[in-house]
């Protein structure tokens with residue numbers, strides 16, 4: 164079966180201002196990599212806009228209205244020092260969240276094994292009532308809620324390997340049954356949350372890694388913390404908050420993952436998915452700010468998604 | 476600060492820095508430290524493979540009291556070769572490392588400078604001063620958009 168790629172031209176038009184690391188060139192680099200020969204079997208689909216209903220399963224109506232009220236006609240509007248929006252940002256954010264919901268629909272209907280959403284703005288820092296950290300709407304949480312509410316799933320897991328902790332996803336789920344949130348991230352950097360003691364109702368698993376941790380520590384974290392949590396939970400669908408800023412060349416943090424680590428991680432996630440949910444995985448882009456490292460890492464990740472049915 | 480995130484070590488380092496042979500005497504290193512404002516000098520072989528780094532701290536270490544002599548003799552110690560007191564297997568960085576990461580590393584290690592190595596060969600030195608200069612340069616070239624709310 165196929166791997167789907169959801170994206171939309173509007174996601175290239177969200178512009179956070181000159182020199183901002185979360186730039187359109189990130190997505191261009193990724194899409195160019197995914198247009199090469201090794202990815203011919205990818206089925207490209209245009210991301211629809213998320214509906215208000217989809218957004219408000221996670222966000223307050225007030226939050227959604229505030230975002231749209233602040234989208235400028237020209238130039239930029241700074242929600243905070245680093246979270247900056249431009250005229251196309253509102254629609255881009257709708258397409259980003261919409262991509263994940265559509266991917267969830269497609270995968271749960273059996274149209275594909277898995278999907279990757281090449282989207283911006285990213286989502287995992289966006290809290291139910293607050294945009295922050297380059298994020299407007301929490302794409303992963305919205306997708307997970309969509310799977311629970313529309314498709315009646317009882318257990319949805321979100322695995323977040325971005326170098327930063329997904330405070331927004333944690334905030335959305337920490338009191339909610341039916342969701343498991345697992346995050347590996349660098350300790351003591353933005354946003355400051357994600358300590359091991361933060362366990363929600365037993366459904367949050369935080370694995371902070373010390374600055375400069377790499378392949379070894381990642382594998383340890385997977386074996387000791389991530390995999391056991393997944394086995395205990397037995398997810399019916401796995402979403403991946405796929406940030407690639409833990410790469411050793413990324414300028415925003417200090418972890419030292421490499422392309423092979425993302426490959427390894429993706430393979431392991433798929434193995435768990437195979438065991439509990441017929442391989443159903445929806446992955447989405449979060450961070451990753453070195454263009455070459457990002458493109459290569461996404462390529463490694465998506466290649467494993469494509470090869471999954473054969474490998475497992 | 477966004478601009479700074481795009482800098483790499485090779486954008487800010489001193490390329491092809493002065494280096495010394497492991498067989499050179501501490502006296503020569505001392506003379507070099509007197510003339511230049513170096514924190515340390517890289518030690519290389521004929522093909523400029525990095526063997527070690529000799530810092531002022533290493534030089535001082537050569538003078539601590541030990542069991543060899545009651546009082547360390549300046550001239551004798553200065554006749555020792557660099558390889559006897561240098562730091563072997565020093566931490567080095569790649570030229571393609573983001574400067575933001577180098578900064579973290581300097582702070583973590585409390586290092587004053589680090590050798591830059593490509594395929595085993597010394598290609599530069601990067602010091603605290605270089606990073607400070609790059610930070611200033613980034614600040615001048617790019618102003619972040621003003622906050623409109625808080």
Ligand SMILES: [Zn+2]
Pocket residue numbers: 325326327406408449450451
């Ligand atoms: Zn991140």
